[in-house]
Amino acid sequence: MSNAVDWKRLKSAFAQEARRKNSRADADHIVDCLRNFIGICGEFSVNRRMLLRIGYWVLEGSLRLLVPCCPDYGYSNGCYTFRGMGGGISLLAQCHIDFVEKVSKIFPQINPWFLVADLEAEDEAILLAVNKTKSEFLDLVSESAEAISKKVRAWGWKSSFMSECVPDLIRKESEKALEILNSCEFSQRIATDTHHRQHLYRKINSSFSVEQMLVRTRRTAAQYWVLGEYAHAHGFAICNHTTTNLSWYLKTEAAVLHNPISVY
Numbered sequence: 001m002s003n004a005v006d007w008k009r010l011k012s013a014f015a016q017e018a019r020r021k022n023s024r025a026d027a028d029h030i031v032d033c034l035r036n037f038i039g040i041c042g043e044f045s046v047n048r049r050m051l052l053r054i055g056y057w058v059l060e061g062s063l064r065l066l067v068p069c070c071p072d073y074g075y076s077n078g079c080y081t082f083r084g085m086g087g088g089i090s091l092l093a094q095c096h097i098d099f100v101e102k103v104s105k106i107f108p109q110i111n112p113w114f115l116v117a118d119l120e121a122e123d124e125a126i127l128l129a130v131n132k133t134k135s136e137f138l139d140l141v142s143e144s145a146e147a148i149s150k151k152v153r154a155w156g157w158k159s160s161f162m163s164e165c166v167p168d169l170i171r172k173e174s175e176k177a178l179e180i181l182n183s184c185e186f187s188q189r190i191a192t193d194t195h196h197r198q199h200l201y202r203k204i205n206s207s208f209s210v211e212q213m214l215v216r217t218r219r220t221a222a223q224y225w226v227l228g229e230y231a232h233a234h235g236f237a238i239c240n241h242t243t244t245n246l247s248w249y250l251k252t253e254a255a256v257l258h259n260p261i262s263v264y
Helices: 007-020 027-037 048-060 091-106 118-122 124-130 134-155 169-182 184-204 210-233 244-251
Strands: 064-069 073-076 079-085 111-116 158-161 236-241 256-259
Touching: 007 027, 007 048, 027 048, 027 091, 048 236, 048 256, 064 091, 064 210, 079 124, 079 184, 091 111, 091 134, 091 236, 091 256, 111 134, 118 124, 118 134, 118 169, 124 134, 124 184, 134 158, 169 210, 184 210, 184 244, 210 236, 210 244, 236 244, 244 256
Parallel strands: 064 111, 064 236, 111 158, 236 256
Antiparallel strands: 073 079
Protein backbone atom coordinates (compact mmCIF):
# COMPACT_ATOMS: atom_id res chain seq x y z
CA MET A 1 0.00 0.00 0.00
CA SER A 2 2.84 2.36 0.84
CA ASN A 3 4.18 2.10 -2.73
CA ALA A 4 0.91 3.49 -4.11
CA VAL A 5 1.16 6.68 -2.03
CA ASP A 6 2.88 9.71 -3.56
CA TRP A 7 4.75 10.77 -0.44
CA LYS A 8 6.54 13.64 -2.18
CA ARG A 9 3.23 15.29 -3.08
CA LEU A 10 1.95 14.78 0.44
CA LYS A 11 5.11 16.27 1.93
CA SER A 12 4.79 19.28 -0.36
CA ALA A 13 1.15 19.77 0.64
CA PHE A 14 1.99 19.60 4.36
CA ALA A 15 4.89 22.02 3.97
CA GLN A 16 2.64 24.45 2.09
CA GLU A 17 -0.07 24.19 4.74
CA ALA A 18 2.49 24.76 7.51
CA ARG A 19 3.69 27.93 5.79
CA ARG A 20 0.11 29.12 5.29
CA LYS A 21 -0.63 28.66 8.99
CA ASN A 22 2.77 29.99 10.06
CA SER A 23 3.32 26.65 11.77
CA ARG A 24 6.63 25.11 12.79
CA ALA A 25 5.33 21.61 12.01
CA ASP A 26 7.85 19.44 10.20
CA ALA A 27 6.45 18.01 6.96
CA ASP A 28 9.10 15.29 6.91
CA HIS A 29 8.09 14.19 10.40
CA ILE A 30 4.41 14.08 9.47
CA VAL A 31 5.18 11.93 6.44
CA ASP A 32 7.33 9.58 8.53
CA CYS A 33 4.48 9.19 11.03
CA LEU A 34 1.98 8.50 8.26
CA ARG A 35 4.28 5.88 6.75
CA ASN A 36 4.20 4.08 10.08
CA PHE A 37 0.47 4.62 10.51
CA ILE A 38 -0.51 2.89 7.27
CA GLY A 39 1.17 -0.23 8.61
CA ILE A 40 -1.54 -0.59 11.28
CA CYS A 41 -4.63 1.08 9.82
CA GLY A 42 -7.32 -0.14 7.46
CA GLU A 43 -7.54 0.62 3.75
CA PHE A 44 -10.06 3.45 4.15
CA SER A 45 -7.25 5.62 5.56
CA VAL A 46 -4.72 4.71 2.88
CA ASN A 47 -5.40 7.08 0.01
CA ARG A 48 -4.26 10.59 -0.83
CA ARG A 49 -7.49 12.26 0.26
CA MET A 50 -7.59 10.67 3.70
CA LEU A 51 -3.84 10.86 4.34
CA LEU A 52 -4.01 14.58 3.55
CA ARG A 53 -6.81 15.00 6.07
CA ILE A 54 -4.91 13.03 8.71
CA GLY A 55 -1.72 14.94 7.99
CA TYR A 56 -3.48 18.30 8.33
CA TRP A 57 -5.00 17.06 11.61
CA VAL A 58 -1.50 16.21 12.85
CA LEU A 59 -0.24 19.57 11.67
CA GLU A 60 -2.89 21.36 13.76
CA GLY A 61 -1.23 19.85 16.82
CA SER A 62 -4.11 19.02 19.20
CA LEU A 63 -4.53 15.44 17.91
CA ARG A 64 -8.03 15.25 19.36
CA LEU A 65 -9.79 12.05 18.36
CA LEU A 66 -13.42 10.94 18.64
CA VAL A 67 -13.81 7.20 19.21
CA PRO A 68 -17.48 6.15 18.90
CA CYS A 69 -18.19 2.82 20.64
CA CYS A 70 -21.16 0.48 20.85
CA PRO A 71 -22.70 -0.32 24.23
CA ASP A 72 -21.68 -3.63 25.78
CA TYR A 73 -23.90 -5.87 23.65
CA GLY A 74 -23.64 -9.62 23.78
CA TYR A 75 -21.24 -11.17 21.29
CA SER A 76 -19.80 -14.49 20.19
CA ASN A 77 -16.61 -15.29 18.25
CA GLY A 78 -15.77 -11.61 17.85
CA CYS A 79 -19.17 -10.58 16.45
CA TYR A 80 -22.15 -8.96 18.12
CA THR A 81 -25.20 -11.14 18.67
CA PHE A 82 -27.33 -8.54 20.52
CA ARG A 83 -28.39 -11.28 22.90
CA GLY A 84 -28.20 -9.47 26.21
CA MET A 85 -26.13 -6.51 27.37
CA GLY A 86 -23.61 -5.76 30.09
CA GLY A 87 -22.03 -2.75 31.71
CA GLY A 88 -18.39 -3.45 30.98
CA ILE A 89 -16.01 -2.48 28.19
CA SER A 90 -17.72 -3.49 24.97
CA LEU A 91 -16.17 -5.65 22.27
CA LEU A 92 -15.76 -2.64 19.97
CA ALA A 93 -14.48 -0.36 22.73
CA GLN A 94 -11.73 -2.84 23.65
CA CYS A 95 -10.76 -3.19 19.98
CA HIS A 96 -10.54 0.60 19.71
CA ILE A 97 -8.52 0.92 22.91
CA ASP A 98 -6.02 -1.60 21.53
CA PHE A 99 -5.86 0.24 18.20
CA VAL A 100 -5.53 3.72 19.69
CA GLU A 101 -2.76 2.45 21.95
CA LYS A 102 -0.86 1.40 18.82
CA VAL A 103 -1.61 4.75 17.18
CA SER A 104 -0.29 6.55 20.27
CA LYS A 105 3.13 5.01 19.70
CA ILE A 106 3.19 6.84 16.36
CA PHE A 107 1.42 10.02 17.52
CA PRO A 108 2.32 10.25 21.24
CA GLN A 109 0.26 13.40 21.82
CA ILE A 110 -2.97 11.79 20.68
CA ASN A 111 -5.98 12.84 22.77
CA PRO A 112 -8.87 10.37 22.30
CA TRP A 113 -12.40 10.72 23.61
CA PHE A 114 -14.25 7.40 23.75
CA LEU A 115 -17.98 7.93 23.13
CA VAL A 116 -20.44 5.24 24.20
CA ALA A 117 -23.62 5.33 22.11
CA ASP A 118 -26.21 6.16 24.76
CA LEU A 119 -28.52 7.37 21.97
CA GLU A 120 -29.29 3.75 21.13
CA ALA A 121 -31.51 3.78 24.22
CA GLU A 122 -34.05 5.47 21.91
CA ASP A 123 -34.11 2.38 19.65
CA GLU A 124 -37.09 0.20 20.64
CA ALA A 125 -35.84 -2.73 18.56
CA ILE A 126 -32.48 -2.68 20.33
CA LEU A 127 -34.15 -2.50 23.74
CA LEU A 128 -36.29 -5.50 22.85
CA ALA A 129 -33.33 -7.46 21.50
CA VAL A 130 -31.23 -6.98 24.65
CA ASN A 131 -34.28 -7.28 26.92
CA LYS A 132 -33.74 -3.97 28.74
CA THR A 133 -35.88 -0.99 29.56
CA LYS A 134 -34.61 2.42 28.48
CA SER A 135 -33.63 3.18 32.08
CA GLU A 136 -31.76 -0.12 32.48
CA PHE A 137 -30.04 0.44 29.14
CA LEU A 138 -28.80 3.89 30.14
CA ASP A 139 -27.60 2.61 33.52
CA LEU A 140 -25.50 -0.04 31.76
CA VAL A 141 -24.15 2.47 29.25
CA SER A 142 -23.12 4.67 32.17
CA GLU A 143 -21.30 1.72 33.74
CA SER A 144 -19.56 1.03 30.42
CA ALA A 145 -18.42 4.64 30.06
CA GLU A 146 -16.98 4.49 33.57
CA ALA A 147 -15.29 1.14 32.88
CA ILE A 148 -13.62 2.59 29.79
CA SER A 149 -12.58 5.69 31.75
CA LYS A 150 -10.88 3.54 34.37
CA LYS A 151 -9.13 1.55 31.66
CA VAL A 152 -7.73 4.57 29.77
CA ARG A 153 -7.22 7.03 32.63
CA ALA A 154 -3.54 6.13 32.96
CA TRP A 155 -2.96 7.53 29.45
CA GLY A 156 -4.85 10.72 30.26
CA TRP A 157 -7.71 9.72 27.94
CA LYS A 158 -11.43 9.99 28.68
CA SER A 159 -14.82 8.40 28.01
CA SER A 160 -18.42 9.60 28.20
CA PHE A 161 -21.86 9.32 26.65
CA MET A 162 -21.90 10.23 22.96
CA SER A 163 -24.65 12.76 23.71
CA GLU A 164 -22.25 14.67 25.99
CA CYS A 165 -20.07 15.33 22.96
CA VAL A 166 -22.84 16.11 20.46
CA PRO A 167 -25.90 17.13 22.54
CA ASP A 168 -28.19 17.67 19.52
CA LEU A 169 -27.09 14.57 17.61
CA ILE A 170 -30.60 13.04 17.48
CA ARG A 171 -32.10 16.19 15.95
CA LYS A 172 -29.32 16.60 13.43
CA GLU A 173 -29.42 12.90 12.60
CA SER A 174 -33.18 13.11 11.92
CA GLU A 175 -32.74 16.13 9.68
CA LYS A 176 -29.95 14.47 7.72
CA ALA A 177 -31.89 11.19 7.41
CA LEU A 178 -34.78 13.16 5.89
CA GLU A 179 -32.37 14.82 3.48
CA ILE A 180 -31.08 11.40 2.43
CA LEU A 181 -34.64 10.10 2.00
CA ASN A 182 -35.70 13.05 -0.15
CA SER A 183 -32.69 12.92 -2.48
CA CYS A 184 -32.70 10.47 -5.40
CA GLU A 185 -28.90 10.75 -5.32
CA PHE A 186 -28.76 8.38 -2.35
CA SER A 187 -31.55 5.86 -3.07
CA GLN A 188 -29.37 3.21 -4.71
CA ARG A 189 -26.61 3.69 -2.17
CA ILE A 190 -29.04 3.17 0.72
CA ALA A 191 -30.44 0.06 -0.98
CA THR A 192 -26.94 -1.37 -1.44
CA ASP A 193 -25.90 -0.56 2.13
CA THR A 194 -29.10 -2.17 3.41
CA HIS A 195 -28.35 -5.33 1.46
CA HIS A 196 -24.88 -5.52 3.04
CA ARG A 197 -26.30 -4.89 6.52
CA GLN A 198 -29.16 -7.40 6.40
CA HIS A 199 -27.28 -9.93 8.51
CA LEU A 200 -26.84 -7.31 11.24
CA TYR A 201 -30.49 -6.30 11.18
CA ARG A 202 -31.61 -9.92 11.37
CA LYS A 203 -29.63 -10.30 14.60
CA ILE A 204 -31.60 -7.45 16.12
CA ASN A 205 -35.00 -8.51 14.81
CA SER A 206 -35.50 -11.32 12.32
CA SER A 207 -38.92 -9.89 11.40
CA PHE A 208 -37.78 -6.49 10.14
CA SER A 209 -39.45 -5.51 6.88
CA VAL A 210 -37.41 -4.17 3.99
CA GLU A 211 -38.74 -0.67 4.69
CA GLN A 212 -37.75 -0.91 8.36
CA MET A 213 -34.24 -1.92 7.34
CA LEU A 214 -34.04 0.97 4.86
CA VAL A 215 -35.05 3.39 7.62
CA ARG A 216 -32.31 2.04 9.87
CA THR A 217 -29.73 2.36 7.11
CA ARG A 218 -30.69 5.97 6.42
CA ARG A 219 -30.54 6.76 10.11
CA THR A 220 -27.09 5.21 10.52
CA ALA A 221 -25.77 6.92 7.39
CA ALA A 222 -27.08 10.21 8.75
CA GLN A 223 -25.33 9.65 12.07
CA TYR A 224 -21.97 9.07 10.36
CA TRP A 225 -22.48 12.16 8.21
CA VAL A 226 -23.36 14.31 11.23
CA LEU A 227 -20.48 12.96 13.32
CA GLY A 228 -18.08 13.63 10.46
CA GLU A 229 -19.28 17.22 10.14
CA TYR A 230 -19.06 17.74 13.89
CA ALA A 231 -15.56 16.26 14.10
CA HIS A 232 -14.17 18.42 11.31
CA ALA A 233 -15.84 21.58 12.61
CA HIS A 234 -14.36 21.08 16.09
CA GLY A 235 -10.86 19.91 15.17
CA PHE A 236 -11.30 16.19 15.84
CA ALA A 237 -10.38 13.17 13.76
CA ILE A 238 -12.55 10.04 14.05
CA CYS A 239 -11.56 6.45 14.78
CA ASN A 240 -13.90 3.92 13.17
CA HIS A 241 -14.08 0.18 12.61
CA THR A 242 -14.69 -1.56 9.28
CA THR A 243 -18.29 -1.02 8.13
CA THR A 244 -20.23 -0.16 4.99
CA ASN A 245 -20.93 3.20 6.65
CA LEU A 246 -17.33 4.42 6.42
CA SER A 247 -17.94 5.97 3.00
CA TRP A 248 -20.48 8.40 4.49
CA TYR A 249 -17.59 10.21 6.17
CA LEU A 250 -16.53 11.22 2.66
CA LYS A 251 -19.55 13.53 2.56
CA THR A 252 -17.57 15.56 5.12
CA GLU A 253 -13.99 16.75 5.51
CA ALA A 254 -13.31 14.56 8.56
CA ALA A 255 -10.01 12.73 8.98
CA VAL A 256 -10.73 9.05 9.65
CA LEU A 257 -8.39 6.63 11.38
CA HIS A 258 -9.66 3.28 10.13
CA ASN A 259 -9.34 0.49 12.69
CA PRO A 260 -9.36 -2.63 10.48
CA ILE A 261 -11.62 -4.79 12.61
CA SER A 262 -15.19 -5.94 12.00
CA VAL A 263 -17.61 -6.73 14.82
CA TYR A 264 -20.72 -7.64 12.79
